[in-house]
Amino acid sequence: MNPEPVSRLEQILKQGEFAVTAECGPPRGANADVIREKGELLKGFVDAVNVTDNQTAIVRMSSIAACVHLEQMGLEPVMQMVTRDRNRIALQSDILGAYSLGIRNILCLSGDHQTFGSQPEAMNVFDIDSMNLLHMVRTMGSEGTDMSGFELDEAPHMFIGAVANPFADPFEYRVIRLAKKIEAGAEFIQTQCVYNTERFKEWLRMAREQGLTEQVHILAGITPLKSANATRYMATKVAGMDIPDDIIKRIAGVPKSQAAAEGIKLCLETIQELRELEGIHGIHIMAIESEDKVGEIVEEAGLLPRPVVEV
Amino acid sequence: MIVAEQKPIDEIKEMAAPYRKLLVLGCGTCVQTCFAGGEEEVATLVSTLRLAAKVDGRDIEVEGLTVERQCEDEFIQEAAESIARNEAVLSLACGAGVQAIARRFYHTPILPGVNTTFIGVLEKQGLFTEECLGCGNCELATFNGICPIARCAKKLLNGPCGGSRDGKCEINPETDCAWQLIYDRSKALGKLDNLKAYRPARSWQASSAGGPRRLVREDHII
Incomplete structure (x- = not known):
């Protein structure tokens, strides 16, 4: 791809550091202070902050705008972009706009189906899929053209990411899909939250065997569990989530007041286990509405201080 | 029908x-x-x-x-x-x-x-399922007989999303995941290679996205 790193996240991964990213959900309103407060909690603890794009199909402040708010406070954003709500014309336009505003990392997804959201009566788009979106962003950067082949006045060079869910079915296809994402343009991967470490390791082993871990930086997903009820809810109601019974039992087995602390302890153990794995280049912490816990996790995991790099 | x-x-x-x-x-x-x-x-x-x-x-x-x-x-x-x-x-x-x-x-x-x-079939007594969107450019050969355009909730053409679980679609536990069906049948037919190649963005021009469609058959015009 681009010989020179375009973002700090890319630089950190390229120099072989173990990267730390975190997720930050924009507010259900126009108040930028909400995003700034979350940003403050993450500052200094992570290398980049993912900003979700109307996650779970609930209307929120746009990812682009929230990215810019974070950028203005010195944080490096990863703009998430889904193909659910915009056709290829709007996606390309927003990528050009985001780049013009200084956004350099993008994570390409298809997006949660709108029937999960607050406005299930909405029409979806899905003109292209996440694979095509990866390909589009790469082509815009490397060829300097839009999807029609038109030469762009200035090409947006972005560090391109995709997601992977090793816990979804059919299992054997998950590695094929990872290979396809890399072929389409993915330079880094952020995975679904890892609780089932055995399955995760098996997926990683298969990816390693095919040489995929040499071609892409994989950041493993981490989400602290808050309570027994939340754990059960995630295990049964959240699409694409795999929480083994022994984890549910472990969280349910401690007094209610200590469940969140147990959840953090579990995170730290998982991070330790993941760090040892060949082919894992970082973690991505999705502490949904618990951004205040991120600093603690990163510190306790011994991942401070974060490297200082200039791009 | x-x-x-x-x-x-x-x-x-x-x-x-x-x-x-x-x-x-x-x-x-x-x-x-x-x-x-x-x-x-x-x-x-x-x-x-x-x-x-x-x-x-x-x-x-x-x-x-x-x-x-x-x-x-x-x-x-x-x-x-x-x-x-x-x-x-x-x-x-x-x-x-x-x-x-x-x-x-x-x-x-x-x-x-x-x-x-929808355009569908009687899957079993009392159950009709959607099978075709009339997209105007049939790709059932590639997908080995199962259409992801009609049967995947996200119209994904490059493989299943992260919500495919135990053969079912994340949006409805009663609905089969089209990609699980495609994967299983392709494997049975020894045609998994079809699913390994990157599929570029599809043209929707032949679908309803291209406006109301007309089909002219010159050979039938009197």
Whole structure:
């Protein structure tokens, strides 16, 4: 791809550091202070902050705008972009706009189906899929053209990411899909939250065997569990989530007041286990509405201080 | 076939309320096969509407007729006399049939009695499933006989999303994940390679996205 790193996240991964990213959900309103407060909690603890794009199909402040708010406070954003709500014309336009505003990392997804959201009566788009979106962003950067082949006045060079869910079915296809994402343009991967470490390791082993871990930086997903009820809810109601019974039992087995602390302890153990794995280049912490816990996790995991790099 | 479902009776009654002479017009093809608008459904609906009018103390004449296909002029003509002696037609045909009648009988109000849902099959007794979106450019050879455009909730053409679990779609545990089906069948046929190659963004020009479609057959023009 681009010989020179375009973002700090890319630089950190390229120099072989173990990267730390975190997720930050924009507010259900126009108040930028909400995003700034979350940003403050993450500052200094992570290398980049993912900003979700109307996650779970609930209307929120746009990812682009929230990215810019974070950028203005010195944080490096990863703009998430889904193909659910915009056709290829709007996606390309927003990528050009985001780049013009200084956004350099993008994570390409298809997006949660709108029937999960607050406005299930909405029409979806899905003109292209996440694979095509990866390909589009790469082509815009490397060829300097839009999807029609038109030469762009200035090409947006972005560090391109995709997601992977090793816990979804059919299992054997998950590695094929990872290979396809890399072929389409993915330079880094952020995975679904890892609780089932055995399955995760098996997926990683298969990816390693095919040489995929040499071609892409994989950041493993981490989400602290808050309570027994939340754990059960995630295990049964959240699409694409795999929480083994022994984890549910472990969280349910401690007094209610200590469940969140147990959840953090579990995170730290998982991070330790993941760090040892060949082919894992970082973690991505999705502490949904618990951004205040991120600093603690990163510190306790011994991942401070974060490297200082200039791009 | 085109699968349809009869509208709720209250909605039908409300639509039909302004008319004193009503023809319930069935269609003997797709909607008969899916039990929404064939001869039997016409007979039942005629009795229901007559009874409802009686209960409400309204004076209304309801007549029933079923033609072979409401989407073809040749069969539509058979209904001409019945239509002429009624104030309105409640058509139990699909949306194409309703519009074909409206086009032919310009001065007669035409009401839709069914909701046209999808192109599908009777998967098992009592269950119809959507199989085709009529996208205008069939790729079933690539996907080894299962269409992700019609059967994947996100129309994904490069593999399953992260919500595929135990063979089911994340948005409905009753719905099969199209990609699980594609994967299993491709594997059984020894054609997994079809699914390994990157598929570029699809052109939707031949689909409804390209505007109302016309199919010209020069060889049939007289």
